[in-house]
Amino acid sequence: MTALALERDDFRSILHDRRMILFTALAVLLVLVSFLGLGLGATGVPVSRILSVVADALTGRVATGGDALIILQVRLPRLLLGLLIGGALASSGALMQGLFRNPLADPGLVGVSAGAALAAAATITLGDRLLTPLLGPLPFSALPVGAFAGGLLTTLGLYLVATRSGRTSMATMLLAGVAFGALAGAAMGLFSYLSDDRQLRDLSFWSLGSLSGATWTKVTAVAPFILPTLLAMPFVARGLNALSLGEAEAFHLGVPVQRVKAIAILLVAIAVGASVAAAGMIGFVGIVVPHVLRLVAGADHRMLLPASSLLGAALLVAADTVARTIAAPAELPIGILTAAIGAPFFLWLLLRRQGGVAL
Amino acid sequence: MSPLLEAKGISYRSGGRMLIEAADLSIAGGSFTIVIGPNGAGKSTLLRVLSGEISPTEGEVRFDARPLRSIPPWRLAHGRAVMPQASDLSFPFTVFEVACLGVEGIGRGLSRGERQRIALDALEQADVAHLGHRNYQTLSGGERQRVHFARVLAQLQAGRTVETRQVLFLDEPIASLDLRHQLALLQTAKSLAQDGLAVVAVLHDLQLAAGIGDDLVLMRGGRLVTRGRPESVLTPELITEVFGVSLVSPILPPSPWTLAPTATRPLATGAP
Numbered sequence: 001m002t003a004l005a006l007e008r009d010d011f012r013s014i015l016h017d018r019r020m021i022l023f024t025a026l027a028v029l030l031v032l033v034s035f036l037g038l039g040l041g042a043t044g045v046p047v048s049r050i051l052s053v054v055a056d057a058l059t060g061r062v063a064t065g066g067d068a069l070i071i072l073q074v075r076l077p078r079l080l081l082g083l084l085i086g087g088a089l090a091s092s093g094a095l096m097q098g099l100f101r102n103p104l105a106d107p108g109l110v111g112v113s114a115g116a117a118l119a120a121a122a123t124i125t126l127g128d129r130l131l132t133p134l135l136g137p138l139p140f141s142a143l144p145v146g147a148f149a150g151g152l153l154t155t156l157g158l159y160l161v162a163t164r165s166g167r168t169s170m171a172t173m174l175l176a177g178v179a180f181g182a183l184a185g186a187a188m189g190l191f192s193y194l195s196d197d198r199q200l201r202d203l204s205f206w207s208l209g210s211l212s213g214a215t216w217t218k219v220t221a222v223a224p225f226i227l228p229t230l231l232a233m234p235f236v237a238r239g240l241n242a243l244s245l246g247e248a249e250a251f252h253l254g255v256p257v258q259r260v261k262a263i264a265i266l267l268v269a270i271a272v273g274a275s276v277a278a279a280g281m282i283g284f285v286g287i288v289v290p291h292v293l294r295l296v297a298g299a300d301h302r303m304l305l306p307a308s309s310l311l312g313a314a315l316l317v318a319a320d321t322v323a324r325t326i327a328a329p330a331e332l333p334i335g336i337l338t339a340a341i342g343a344p345f346f347l348w349l350l351l352r353r354q355g356g357v358a359l
Numbered sequence: 360m361s362p363l364l365e366a367k368g369i370s371y372r373s374g375g376r377m378l379i380e381a382a383d384l385s386i387a388g389g390s391f392t393i394v395i396g397p398n399g400a401g402k403s404t405l406l407r408v409l410s411g412e413i414s415p416t417e418g419e420v421r422f423d424a425r426p427l428r429s430i431p432p433w434r435l436a437h438g439r440a441v442m443p444q445a446s447d448l449s450f451p452f453t454v455f456e457v458a459c460l461g462v463e464g465i466g467r468g469l470s471r472g473e474r475q476r477i478a479l480d481a482l483e484q485a486d487v488a489h490l491g492h493r494n495y496q497t498l499s500g501g502e503r504q505r506v507h508f509a510r511v512l513a514q515l516q517a518g519r520t521v522e523t524r525q526v527l528f529l530d531e532p533i534a535s536l537d538l539r540h541q542l543a544l545l546q547t548a549k550s551l552a553q554d555g556l557a558v559v560a561v562l563h564d565l566q567l568a569a570g571i572g573d574d575l576v577l578m579r580g581g582r583l584v585t586r587g588r589p590e591s592v593l594t595p596e597l598i599t600e601v602f603g604v605s606l607v608s609p610i611l612p613p614s615p616w617t618l619a620p621t622a623t624r625p626l627a628t629g630a631p
Contacts (some may be wrong), residue, residue: 101449238463244450245460248412249443253514254436254464299450 022297026310030083033314037079037321038071042328045071078214081222082320083313085211085279088226088271090312091233093286094293094304096155098240099264100162100173103291104349107272108283110177112154114184116269116276119150121191121203144225148273154180155265209280209335211320218278225274229267230309236260236267237301244299282335284342285312291349361424363388363524363557364409369418371401371408378404379415380581386574388524391552392559393568395592396578397602402561403444403530405578409559410441410528423524436465437518440511441528446503448495454506455491458482461510466517478513484547485509486540500535508532508544515556527551529560533567542618545571569593570614577601 039045045053045067053068054076089107096105096112107113123146158180162173192203239260242250251257275282289312290304297303316334319341323332362385371379379401386392386409394402407413409420411427420427422438440461448457458478466474482488485508490498495506515525529548533541541564549571552558562568568575568589575592577584579601585592593611598604 097450103449241452241456241463242460244448244452245446245457246443248407249441249446251412251432252410252436252439252441253460254433256432294451298456299452300456 018297019303022293022303022307023310026307026314030310030314033317033321034079034083037082037317038075040321040325041070041075043067043070073216074214077216077219078211078320079317080219081214081278082211082317084219084222084226085275085282086285086316087230087309087313088275089282089285089316090289090308091230091305092268092271093312094290094301094308095233095236095240095264095268096286097290098236098243098301098304099159099261099268101244101246102173103294104287104346105173106284106287107151107268108281108286109346110158110173111180111184112151112158112268112272113276113281113283114181114188115154116147116151116273117207117281118184118187118191119153119273120147120277121188122146122150124202125191125195125199143277144222144274146273147277148225148270151273151276152266152269154184155269159261159265207281208333209282209338210323210331210333211279211316212324212331212333213279222274222278225270229271232263233267233305233309234302236263237305240264240301241299280335282316282338284338284346285316287349288342288345289315291345362386363423364526364559365421365424366409366415367418367421369408369415369420371404371413372416377581379408381418382583384409384576384583384586386526386557386559388557389552389555390557390573391549391571392557392574392576393572394559394561394576394578395563395565395568396584399580400578401581402578404581406441406528406530406559406561410439410526411435412441422526433464434522436514438522438524439526439528440514440518442504442507442511442530442532444530444534445500446507451494451496453491454482454487454493454495454498455479457495457506458509458513461513462517465514466520469517469520474517477516478509481509481513481516482506484512486543501537501540504532504535505540505544508547512547515551523555526557526559529558531561531563533562533564538616539618541567542614542616546618565593565598565611567614569611 035047035050038050039047043066049067050071053071056062056068057072093106096107096110097103099105120143123143127142127146158173158176161176188203188207192200195203239250239255239257242253242255243257243260245253247257250260290308293304293307293311297307316338319337320334323334323337326332364384364386366382366384369379369382369384370377382405384405394405396402404413408415411420411422411430414428422430422435427435452460455478458481459475461481462469462474462477469477479488479491482491485505487502487505487509490502490506495503498506511527515527518525527548532548533544536544545560545567548558548560552573560572562572570589572589574586575589576586577592577597584601585597589611595606595609598606598611
């Protein structure tokens with residue numbers, strides 16, 4: 001009887017301890033990476049100076065010196081944008097995987113990012129031609145809205161194509177994602193053909209993905225989209241847990257399946273749309289981060305979604321710091337870096353699955 | 360007392376085919392009903408309609424005198440649990456977590472600790488407590504089935520704090536179980552029925568059905584052929600007519616097996 005009691009406490013405490021350790025580690029990692037992101041670069045800034053500059057700025061004193069300018073006007077907005085977008089991409093990856101009941105789903109991989117980028121491109125080229133003469137120059141926040149619409153349409157389309165009577169086929173989804181991606185690529189090509197020089201540069205920026213254009217304007221335009229979605233994601237966690245048993249089983253457990261799916265699709269579209277609008281297509285963050293977390297701490301979405309936000313944020317800032325220092329003074333688009341790491345990882349996932357779960 | 364579950368003139372049509380045709384069925388609390396019939400008879404579809412997963416094309420199902428469609432999913436989940444035929448999990452949940460899925464959001468006034476205790480008790484009842492830490496995806500088919508049995512037991516236990524009139528649906532619950540676990544599962548279900556639950560199961564093993572069911576529902580081609588006590592349903596004539604097999608002996612003997620009292624725990628493999 002004592003052995004049994006011990007065993008019972010075991011289950012609970014192990015789960016609990018693991019999560020405490022995990023979130024503490026993630027928080028420490030996030031702080032560390034943030035200081036690296038602020039301190040490293042063409043001009044190195046020591047931690048003490050970073051602290052005093054940020055403290056000055058927060059208390060309203062005017063910061064002086066070139067390094068203060070670099071930190072406040074260049075690196076800080078870039079850091080915040082990286083945190084936001086990394087968190088958004090990783091947690092929407094986890095959310096999509098839960099929605100499709102498939103650990104290989106990723107907004108970049110299945111064409112959602114491409115759809116969002118296409119819509120953003122359309123907003124630029126067509127918006128310039130059709131709307132600017134009427135309304136004046138479009139504010140930057142028109143881009144996240146456009147990209148959100150594109151992401152939403154693509155996610156919905158994908159879901160409709162890949163789901164038959166409540167079962168989502170992994171093969172169909174990946175292939176449909178390829179088709180959607182190709183379609184978006186073709187349309188992007190058309191837009192670039194129609195574009196002038198400035199628009200062309202903006203378009204090519206989307207296909208690579210980069211945080212280099214980070215400004216306070218972008219941060220403040222994107223944060224109202226991303227922060228609420230990150231905070232809202234845990235509310236569908238229980239539903240996603242039940243959904244991983246299957247739609248019928250989730251319904252039997254009392255989950256309002258259609259509502260959970262609709263909310264999940266909406267959240268993914270908002271988060272990915274805003275990310276793509278600000279930084280273009282950055283792939284594989286959404287697939288690598290949740291997978292690593294599942295290996296470490298299990299599949300429970302109540303842990304997975306917030307943890308993905310934290311680890312995704314840290315990972316993207318770290319990757320961005322590498323991207324802008326590795327070939328300094330030149331800068332590597334971060335999308336290239338994440339793809340270079342993420343694509344082999346994805347292949348490894350595919351190979352590993354061969355023995356176990358079938359496609 | 361009114362029947363717990365009542366179907367009136369239900370039909371279900373899908374893709375131009377009648378999967379269920381004009382079925383009337385009422386199920387009382389405290390009974391163990393077993394649906395039998397050849398492949399494609401509509402047994403699983405009947406369960407899906409009765410459990411509220413799909414709405415009948417015609418007719419109506421009532422749960423505790425209320426139309427099933429009018430009961431919100433979360434409320435229904437307190438009074439009705441369904442054990443699926445087979446279930447793949449796309450993520451590496453542990454066995455304990457799968458059992459916990461049965462109690463999340465079910466029941467009123469239960470603390471986190473109480474929920475987990477319910478889940479652990481259910482795992483023990485289904486003889487899978489020793490697998491608690493294991494990744495569900497690495498389990499065998501039979502072990503998975505027992506984990507899902509634990510999950511629905513947990514759901515019913517938690518649901519009892521809100522709804523005392525409950526139905527348990529089991530869709531071929533013993534398909535991949537060994538003989539001992541087949542009997543153990545059916546006996547657990549039987550004792551639930553004796554406690555007042557309505558248990559509705561799809562079974563293929565006619566002998567086990569005869570041995571354990573109070574009430575047999577025989578289906579063929581989407582229609583209810585007959586229902587009643589095992590001895591009145593499993594007649595040689597009907598068995599030959601519906602299943603196309605002949606009995607060697609004049610009547611179907613009830614299940615010849617019973618659980619050996621000593622074999623409750625030692626068979627569990629992998630226990631520390």
